[in-house]
Amino acid sequence: MEGTESTTRERSTAKDGNKAADQEVLSSKPLHRFVQREPRNVGIAILIFGCAEVMMGFTLFGERGAFTSFGIYTSFWQGTLFLVCGGLSIYTELRPSKKMVTVCLSMYVVSLLGIIVSLFYRIRLFSIYVLKLYRDEYLSLQRLDQIVAIEALLFTCSLFVAGLLIFLCVIARLALKSTRTQIIVRHIPAPPTDTTAT
Known part of the structure; x- marks a missing residue:
């Protein structure tokens, strides 16, 4: 089946007279390129950033009166x-x-498009805060600075995740590009045996 290709490793032992040979066959299909880059480690990093984004969203949720990225539920x-x-x-x-x-x-492409939307929205927020166009009599200047710091942190995290997603997009595209199956056979000779009796 084309959809269920996977990377496999097989070990076989062959005996030829007095010599023993150990061969390891590594089936390197196009997906092996994707797995070689260890997307699990990158995925764990993206999961951590996702948890941080959602948790910061709850902080911004508490500031419903303020002008934040919660206006379009960006963090969630x-x-x-x-x-x-x-x-x-x-x-x-x-x-x-x-x-x-x-x-x-x-999903990487959809997430990258979402990051672009959130970056533009947050840049708009920063410009409003920097130009002092937003004023709220119920919000202290210190609290406003805290909200700007949270938005800046989420902005930086989004840029970092965008870099990780671009890397994953490239390796996923390269893995899907080739459809030929490649097999690499490695021959490991057996250690010499001592035939002299002591």
């Missing part, structure tokens, strides 16, 4: 996208298949 949908991408990356390394890499690639 972007954090959810990060959590889904991280989970898919982990699952795909454990059970690689062409269909799962395709699903991962599509």
